[in-house]
Amino acid sequence: MKAVQVKAFGGPEVLTVVDLPAPRPAAGQVLIETEAAGVGGVDTLLRSGALADFGYEPGRVLGNEVAGVVSAVGDGVDASWVGRRVWAFTGMDGGYAEQVVASAETLVPLPAGVSAVDAVTLGTSGTVAHFALRHVHFARGERVLVRGAAGGIGVLTVQLAARGGAAAVAVTTSSAERGERLRELGATHVLDRAGGGAADAPASYDVIVDIVAGADLPSFFARLAPKGRMVVVGAMGGWPPADFGKEMIASFQKSMTFATFSADTVSAPDQRAALADLFAAADRGEVKAVVHEVLPLAQAAEAHQKMEAGEVFGRIALTHD
Template identity: 40%
Template sequence: MQAIVMTGIGGPEVLVPREVPAPRPGAGEVLIRVEAIPVLYPETQLRSGAFPMASPPPVVFGFQAAGEVIAVGEGVGAEYLGRRVVADTAGVGAYAESVCVRAESTTPIPADVSAADAAAVAMSGSVALALLEAAALTGTETVLIEAGATGVGSYLVQLAREFGAARVIATTGGPDKARHAMELGADEVVDHRPEHWSGELKTGPDGAVDIVFDSLGGASAYALLDVMTPGSGRMLSYGWLSGEPARVSAADLIPRGLTLTGCAGPAFHARVGRARDAILDRIPTLAPPVEAILPLARAAEAHERVESRVPLGKIILRPDHTQQ
């Protein structure tokens, strides 16, 4: 079968199309005939060596895929056969015409949702739902959503009011993304490219922001503390787009009466998994999630596009067999 092999740590060029043996499902596994593969920003970080891979290269790359279950392993019920699913791998194997995954890592795709849309929304949308549940909004808060035009941030902007946000402020990088964030439902947009962008937020004597969804990390997280509501403001930190985690300590938070919740680790990831069904059901009500669909063999180009941070939607890879 055709697959994309990560031949080493490095740039997009290490993702090479190759013929590899087709997988067979083991005990507790299902075999998926892949129709759509989302290119995830964290995958670019793993490929480049910013974070360690679970399995060293050379290895078939990829963390998520959508398609049809065509075989099951020992201990898996026949009801899985023919089911359209989106699935997480154990860290490798998704960039291929077929992939084996644990049966419990699959989520059924609703009948009115395409495989491409399910693949595009599943990861980022599930994280957004988990963050909104953790935020416990009450209906009165102003929320600040960093990187609100793309990825997790775009779903936070679309869903925040459903979960109780009274006012939504988004940050973006550039006019195209600013327009997109407004189209998704933001009340106000701030460009987060200048070094001191937090100074552009409209604040009063008691601050302006009740909840921050922090995907940037770094020094900007500390700068936001002074525009958060004293005594009740809370920051949910879930990303490091700046290249480092939020530079915030207990000594920074306690005098202001603020809290920071780290949204990571097994407990949070379990919450993300539980949100998968709910986000797939919402897809027909969300903005179109797919930016472009490329042949699987163009995986390196897809990574280049994602790393440019230009796309507003998800880049999807499609194996050649889906066109036959």
Template identity: 60%
Template sequence: MRAVTIDRFGDPSGLTVRETPAPAPGPGELALTVEAAGVAGVDAVIRRGTISSGLFPAGTVLGSEAAGTVTAVGDGVPGDWVGRRVWAFTGYGGAYAEQAVARLDDLTELPEGLSPVDAVTIGSAGPVAHFGLAHVHHAEGESVLVRGAAGSIGIAAVELAARAGVVAVTTSSAERGERLRTLGATYVLDRSGAGDAPETYDVIVDIVGGPTTADYLDRLAPNGRMVLVGAVAGMPPGDLGARLLESFQQSRSVATFSLNTVPVEARNGVRAEHLAAVARGDLHAVVHDVLPLDRAAEAHRRMDDGEVFGRIVLVP
């Protein structure tokens, strides 16, 4: 089968499309024909080598999120899964390919009428946004700032938080700001945090990370909570804790969140709800572009350049 592998960590030129052996499902796993694979921020983090390359050796097939049709099952998996259309988490590797495998616990059946492209645009982003907000106890009426709102997680966070109160966003252009307003944003700030908007917020959802993370601590209201759900710009500065303690009397807090800590039944249940909501038109899967596998390096380059609004999807 054809697959996109990491031949060299760093910039997107290290990605190569090559012929690799098709994976076979082991016990508790299923194989699927991939019809769409989402290009996610975590894929870029892995490709750059930000996460230890020892976990992802050269030659790893990139991609964590695929949608397609189940073609085979391993031991312990009911045979009636064959032929079903599913969304799948492939374990931080294996999705940028013509075929992939996933554990049964990491599959969600697609509702009627939902395309595989839309499925991989919202399938992981929606639950990360949902449970990230829950992790910091976001409540009705509280204000939220979404830092890095133009990606798929940020867009989902905007739509979900807007149901409960005021939402501000940071983004790179006025045009993107207007698109985010149509999705529920009340205020738009530039990437530095400047703009005609409230000074402080009850909750900050940060997908960006990087060296300027600590600057946003001052945007937290008393008892405000920041949750880091990504680090597409790299790790936060080493003095983040010291900066937090400087405002000790404000009782601010910072948390990290990974979907891995959510029980399987809970995350799959929310994902199923979100997929159904997109099929109904109640949530939006914002697709920036759909590209063939052999343009995976281009997809990553465009993501690195900050031009993507929503998600790029690869199709075999």
């Protein structure tokens, strides 16, 4: 079968299409004929070596989510899964391939109106967006800022915050054109990357969801209202400055909260339930899968180039003939 390996840490050019033996499902696993694989920001970090300290090594196949049809099951798995269209989480790797194995615990059936491409566009991004908002106890009527809103997690955070009754959903993004597209998804105020450019935007926020991190993170933390909560779910702009703690101490009397979030801390049953609800909402037209582009598996390097150039609005999906 065809798969895309990280031959060595580096730029997009290190992604190599290879022929590998078809995997076989072990106990508790299923085999999926891949129809689409999601391309996320974490993939670019794994490929570059930025997350090598977390145990990712060269020679592995990228991709943590796929959608397709179950073709076989391992021991202990209900055979009725065979032939069903599903979304699945593959872990840190494995998804950029024509066939993948995944734990049956991660499977979420797809409604008829949700395509494989839609599923991998909504999947991990929707999981992070949903549980990040829950992590900071977002409530109806609160003011929300989404930093780095044009990516996969960002566009879904905007939609879920608006759907959840936010009084305001401000976003940071790189262009007026992207800002208009975010307004169509529920944003009420569009800011530039530094957080300016909108005179009518709220002066402070109850909730900030940050997908960027980096050197400018402290200036956004300072925008929290008293008892405000900030959660960092990504680090596409790099790690926050080492002395960030000074900002937190300076705002001690405002009872503000800073948190990080990873979907790895959410149980499989809770993730499945949240995704089933999200897919059902997409099937009803209440949530939109924002697909930037669909590329063949062999063009995974091009997908990564576009991700790192900041060209992607929503998500890219990989498919194969």
